[in-house]
Amino acid sequence: MKKALTILLLTALMTGLLAACGSSKNEANNSTDSGNQKVVAWAWDPSFNGKALKIAEEIFKKENPGFELEVIDMAKADLEQKLNTNLAAGVTDGLPDIILVNDPNIQKYVNSYPGTFTDFTDSVDFTQFSQYKVDALTIDEKVYGIPFDIGVTGMFYRTDLLAEAGYTAEDLENITWDQYIEIGKVVKEKTGKFMSTINPNDEAWTSILLQSGGSWYITPENKGNFVNNPVMTETLRLYKAIADSGIAKPVTGWSEFVGSFNAGDVATVVSGVWQIASIMDAADQKGLWAVAPTPRLDIEGGVNASNEGGSSWFVLEKSANKDLAKEFLGATIGGSSEFYERFLTEAGGVGSYIPSFSSEAYQQTSEFFGNQAIYADFTEWSTQVPGITLGMYTQEAKDALKNELPNILNGADLTKSLASIQKLFEQQVQ
Amino acid sequence: MRGKFNKSSLIGWQFVLLPSALILLFSFYPMIQSFILSFESGKGNVSHFVGLGNYTRLFSDPMFLQALFNTLLYLVIQVPIMLILGLVIAHLLNSPKLKLKGFYRTAIFLPCVTALVSYSILFKSMFAVDGIFNQMLLNLHIINEPVAWLLDPVWARVVIILAITWRWTGYNMIFYLSAMQNVDPSVYEAASIDGASKFRQFVSITIPMLKPIILFTAIISTNGTLQLFDEVVNITNGGPGNSTMTISQYIYNLSFVYTPNFGYAATVSYAIVVIVAVLAVLQLKVGGEKK
Numbered sequence: 067m068k069k070a071l072t073i074l075l076l077t078a079l080m081t082g083l084l085a086a087c088g089s090s091k092n093e094a095n096n097s098t099d100s101g102n103q104k105v106v107a108w109a110w111d112p113s114f115n116g117k118a119l120k121i122a123e124e125i126f127k128k129e130n131p132g133f134e135l136e137v138i139d140m141a142k143a144d145l146e147q148k149l150n151t152n153l154a155a156g157v158t159d160g161l162p163d164i165i166l167v168n169d170p171n172i173q174k175y176v177n178s179y180p181g182t183f184t185d186f187t188d189s190v191d192f193t194q195f196s197q198y199k200v201d202a203l204t205i206d207e208k209v210y211g212i213p214f215d216i217g218v219t220g221m222f223y224r225t226d227l228l229a230e231a232g233y234t235a236e237d238l239e240n241i242t243w244d245q246y247i248e249i250g251k252v253v254k255e256k257t258g259k260f261m262s263t264i265n266p267n268d269e270a271w272t273s274i275l276l277q278s279g280g281s282w283y284i285t286p287e288n289k290g291n292f293v294n295n296p297v298m299t300e301t302l303r304l305y306k307a308i309a310d311s312g313i314a315k316p317v318t319g320w321s322e323f324v325g326s327f328n329a330g331d332v333a334t335v336v337s338g339v340w341q342i343a344s345i346m347d348a349a350d351q352k353g354l355w356a357v358a359p360t361p362r363l364d365i366e367g368g369v370n371a372s373n374e375g376g377s378s379w380f381v382l383e384k385s386a387n388k389d390l391a392k393e394f395l396g397a398t399i400g401g402s403s404e405f406y407e408r409f410l411t412e413a414g415g416v417g418s419y420i421p422s423f424s425s426e427a428y429q430q431t432s433e434f435f436g437n438q439a440i441y442a443d444f445t446e447w448s449t450q451v452p453g454i455t456l457g458m459y460t461q462e463a464k465d466a467l468k469n470e471l472p473n474i475l476n477g478a479d480l481t482k483s484l485a486s487i488q489k490l491f492e493q494q495v496q
Numbered sequence: 497m498r499g500k501f502n503k504s505s506l507i508g509w510q511f512v513l514l515p516s517a518l519i520l521l522f523s524f525y526p527m528i529q530s531f532i533l534s535f536e537s538g539k540g541n542v543s544h545f546v547g548l549g550n551y552t553r554l555f556s557d558p559m560f561l562q563a564l565f566n567t568l569l570y571l572v573i574q575v576p577i578m579l580i581l582g583l584v585i586a587h588l589l590n591s592p593k594l595k596l597k598g599f600y601r602t603a604i605f606l607p608c609v610t611a612l613v614s615y616s617i618l619f620k621s622m623f624a625v626d627g628i629f630n631q632m633l634l635n636l637h638i639i640n641e642p643v644a645w646l647l648d649p650v651w652a653r654v655v656i657i658l659a660i661t662w663r664w665t666g667y668n669m670i671f672y673l674s675a676m677q678n679v680d681p682s683v684y685e686a687a688s689i690d691g692a693s694k695f696r697q698f699v700s701i702t703i704p705m706l707k708p709i710i711l712f713t714a715i716i717s718t719n720g721t722l723q724l725f726d727e728v729v730n731i732t733n734g735g736p737g738n739s740t741m742t743i744s745q746y747i748y749n750l751s752f753v754y755t756p757n758f759g760y761a762a763t764v765s766y767a768i769v770v771i772v773a774v775l776a777v778l779q780l781k782v783g784g785e786k787k
Contacts, residue, residue, distance in 0.1 A: 143752070146752055147752045150540075150751065150752055150756050153540065153541065154540060154541060154756060154758055156541070174539075174755045174756075175540075177539060177540075177542075177755075178539040178540025178541060178542065178755055178756055179540045179541050180541070180542065265647075266647055266735070266736050266737075267646075267647070267732070267733060267735035267736055315625070316625055316644040316647055317624075317625060318620070318624055318625065318644065318645075318646040318647060318732075319620065319624075321621075322624055322625065322626070325626075458539075458755050459754070459755055461749075461753050461754050461755075462754050462755070465559075465738065465749070465754075468735065468736075468737055468738065469558075469559070469562070469737045469738045470737070471736075471737060472649060472736055472737045472739070490558055490559070493556070493557060493558060493559075494557075494559060494754070495755070496553065
């Protein structure tokens, strides 16, 4: 009797446990079914991406009062890890309706998890967006998301330091990287300040240089693009030249990088438009900054415009509220000038929606940047950024390059180094 | 008699039934599943059976071999340093003449209760180009210009080794300390009467008496080092180049940073399993009790 009771209790406990695992799933389904006007989104950086969604929600609510949006904020790495594990396990219940995707991950996700993300090809007018953003979202002639913020680059510079070294704004317009190095040497000599920072662990610089020459680490066919690629060769030559010239202060991480210009250690920062917020953090440098176009590669096809970073919005194909999520994104981030104007004014975010560029918000001047109409400049440069295919192995290629970078900086033969990077990359993606 | 034995054994089984079921479900099942997964390759959900393909790839994968080399380097250099340091500190703290024992013990144990990520970030900022460490060396006129510790392959590894030693020495020390307190003081007394020096006593009495504990700490430290992740990711993120990347970080990269190849990541995980097993057997052979 006792024995039977114990066994019964144990079984009850076990089934209870298992049932608990199962039922949570059902609840999640119910809540999304009943609240059919509610959409859940995952995003990182609540003050930027989260803020953008909130603005979009307000705009969408005017026409659809019953609409509700829940933004779940998590760190970028956590979000990517969660998405990957859920999709690999084939579990879509725990996933949101809308998800933010970093541009280099777009092809990777679409190819690794076929049928998981919604096709937006016919629901949004993509001719209204900068071409290179749409290119990044296009796979096999289908567009898999809504272009969001861009990372068009510029050369932020300290007007006071460059004036001290004897340079005016005209001297910095549309220069080449070799000219940049020469200016840097003078700045270092006359002011004692560095021209820029350098971090061999960070591939931002090589990315900016490559894209300004219309090239990338990998070819559109997802093959390594290191050997016989003049843009790559020139990029690495310049990288070494900058490192050797002594104009760059070595930093080891993001906070040191930001710290270096906030503390006034460097005269220029070549970075994406989103860097404006960090530069403006140093309130004591108000009025001392300006922005010039990105230096260019002195080769055929090199332009004074590039891109760093940027992300897009995806909708999950199996989401219960797929149509609502699509409609919401399409009507706001995918086609509302009002959204982009407010996004710029309230969160400092620059999008790639061309109709908004002529708006008042994009023409505003900034006191911090010596009354320059910086956003108008950035958006103009954004139209010149060469379109590239990011492919699906960007990170592998960057790591293969990073592996060889110390040797390159130590003066190894560039042709040989590029061949070994290519080989390493091919081994990584087999 | 037989019936009684059965009954008590049944009650015993009832106690272990639930935990066993849970261990089977959450520990053994994933192990088997990941072993099966290690024979598949592909990207994300699109994977296929490749037989031993992943295992052959492993031996020709320069990135894996680099990570393996780094991890073994930490192991060979860091574990002996840490264990010897732990033993010496434990011995000093065990001295009956020492005052403020509790304070020292707490102070040395404290690092290993700090959060992995926060202490890693602390080390990162200490060894930054503008960091306190460079400032100190500059002020002492040992160096003329700041050293970029984390941008040099050799120094970056030194910083990682310093960091893990700082964090885990106190942890091992506690094991030694408690073991030392179990050694009968009369043994030392007898040795003193026989004229053995303090050093001689440490080498000939303390260390042999502590042998099982030393073996235990050696195995758990080996295990821990082979799974090293947080420190490297937070201090150097594997750089410069990939010169500080560990196997665990490589597994993470394969699963979440690169185009996900969970099959190959599982294969690399099983490489760690094999290495841990081999090293544990070796350590038991070298340091274990002779039967």
